Amino acid sequence: MATVREVLFDLMRQLGMTKIFGNVGSTEEPMLKSFPRDFEYILALQESVAVAMGDAYAQVSGKVAHVNLHTAAGSGNGMGNIETAFYNRTPMIITAGQHMREMLIHEPYLTNKNPYKQAEPWVKWSYEPARAEDVPAAFLRAYVTAIQAPAGPVYLSLPMDDMDRECAGLPLPRKIEARLSAGKDVLQTVADALAESKTPALVFGGAVDQTGGWYDAVALAEKLNAAVWAAPFEGRPGFPENHPLFRGGLLSGMSSICKQLEGYDLVVVIGAPVFRYYPYAPGAPLPKGTRLFHLTDSAEESARAVVGDSIVCDPARACATLVELLPATFRSAPEPVPPSPEAAAGETITADYLYYLVGKLRPNDSVIAQESLSTLGQLKDRIRTTEPRSFFSMFSGVLGYGLPAAGGLALAERELGTNRKVICLVGDGAAQYVIQSFWTAAQHELPVLYIVLRNHAYNILKSFSKYLVAPEVPGFDLPGIDIVQIAKGYGCNGAYCSKPSELEDAIIEGLQSPLPYVLQIEIDATVPALLGKIGPETQYELPR
Incomplete structure (x- = not known):
């Protein structure tokens, strides 16, 4: 009969996860011994480096990243970038070694005394299998959890003596639809509001690009001839920043965003929170009389939004569905923002x-x-x-x-x-x-x-x-x-x-x-204004 290790690596092959990012610790050696030749181990010299490399690799490749960390303290070293992976919506399985099962009751050296809680709240699921033979099934559940919208990291604590135990075989194969739908029934209200709006604005976030909706976002903006803004504090854009409809980035203070959105009777935020505020700049979240719809694949983002009517749906599919539902626009396109002038060399490098x-x-x-x-x-x-x-x-x-x-x-x-x-x-x-x-x-x-x-x-x-x-x-x-x-x-x-x-x-x-x-x-060390220009729009003076 095969071992847990052999079944686990067979499962990784089936899932296309033959690259492992990590920093080796003693509690991981039983898992990694006799390392398969068709796998690649990317060694980082610190756990946080391994997590960030796996994060970026997953975002470009479209694959789930596997990051292998050391037990308790080593996992702690990676926590900053585990939080980043959570906010980046990166599909990632973090496996970490754990001490021998028979010794856990005594909490020996290097024990992760509470593996369920260590990575929380920055993972979608945290688990230590109850039995050695459950490890492959736990890994498959971790994979499914990581890829489902909104994607994100999961954490598995694996006792080091599990790997040589006997295992009956691979979990039964499954197919998972990772993305949400975006049906015409739930989006018809948004389409009607956009069709009636005289001055709509679209705010796109990184989830549009993450879900493959870049060109759908362009099609939606062009069908509406609507102004487009980038949401604040997004790790990746969701819309081309050289497009004539692009106005720049929203700032991150409540009063500044309100001022930037003046003149729009309708704002539709797609694939971003409403909004990521920092620092504190008090004010109204929207201009008086402005309506907001929020289209997000995260129920958590929907629940915490400060304003607006939220619909949980796939951002990319939502853009495509709205294009289908919308009639031809009567609006003229807003004047494009003029490009910045060429920069000239000065006495120092700015x-x-x-x-x-x-x-x-x-x-x-x-x-x-x-x-x-x-x-x-x-x-x-x-x-x-x-x-x-x-x-x-x-x-x-x-x-x-x-x-x-x-x-x-x-x-x-x-x-x-x-x-x-x-x-x-x-x-x-x-x-x-x-x-x-x-x-x-x-x-x-x-x-x-x-x-x-x-x-x-x-x-x-x-x-x-x-x-x-x-x-x-x-x-x-x-x-x-x-x-x-x-x-x-x-x-x-x-x-x-x-x-x-x-x-x-x-x-x-x-x-x-x-x-x-x-x-x-x-470079010139002049200290810039905190809430200033993001893209082609003007800088604002804000209340303190």
Whole structure:
């Protein structure tokens, strides 16, 4: 009779999950021993790196990621990016080793004393099988749970002595419809309201792209000739940012969003929360007289929405269904937002000039991984996302995602054969959370261009300090860090750039590298406004 381990790996093969991201611990060794030759283990030097790489890999490849973590403390190391995977709606199975069953009553060294609760509330399901022979069935249930809308991570704690026990065989095969429907009956009310509206606005979120609705969203906007906004704090766009109907990104304060939505009698939010607010900027959630519909595949998002009528449905299918239901529009298209003028080089390199050159020089089909929150406004203005699955950040706000995510994107691009160039734009502070990512990229020869914005500080926190009127807070400055030398120590090539006149050549050299390349850019350290420009729209002064 086969062992639990043998049946488990057979099940992974059937599910197409032959790649495992992890950081090996002693409690995982019984599962991984005699590792199958048709599987690939992607070693990260810290658990958080493994989780973020698996997250980005899953988002591009469309597969469920398998991340293998160490027991209690090791799983704890990965918690920040487990939260990010939850908000990113990433289908992911996290398996973690557990001590021997016969020893658990004594809580020996390395025991996860409460595996059901450790990963909560950032997983859809957390479980430790009651019997060794239940492990394959638990893995299949984890797979089904992870892929069903809204997708997300699950956590399985697997006792180390389960793997050599006998197991009768694979669970019975099942077919699961992972997506929700979007029937005409539930959307007819929305279609009628859109048809009657004089000034509608559409707000698209990352779930539109996640569910494959990029081009359906374009068709809906064009049929309506409606203004399109991006929802705040979304980790990936749901609509092309160079489209004439695109107005920019909604800001994240309640009063600022209300001001941006003035003049619209109807707002339909698709595939995003209503809304992700931060920081506190009190005000009404909508202008007086404006109606809002919320179309989401998350019952939790629907329940917590601050305003509007919610319908739980598939975002992509909802866009397609509304296109079918809507009559031809009588409206004229709004005037497109004029493009920003070309950036000029100054005495120092500004984030705006850096992003302008990256946008000018990068391949049209390149993929962006982003984690520089203090310069996000300039980035979204200068580097427009024009194709689906081409821009990735974290929905959660937890730092430590960008560097490893870039590696996961590059692995997926290689596996798919698309081989789009991955460009990681990351702040010098955020990079330190997961600096070990450089090693994995070097080991797998991933052709990522890492551009590290070196302003010697946590500038986003300085922005908060100004907004919150909290002077003299310690811990913002980051002197004495040489990121290129660190990267070279992990096996990457790299260079420095501090002069605007040298920046274009430096970016071109990095883009041409077939191996991971780290470019440290000395940028102007001026602290930006906290709630400012996101995309082509104007900046607003907000109440404190």
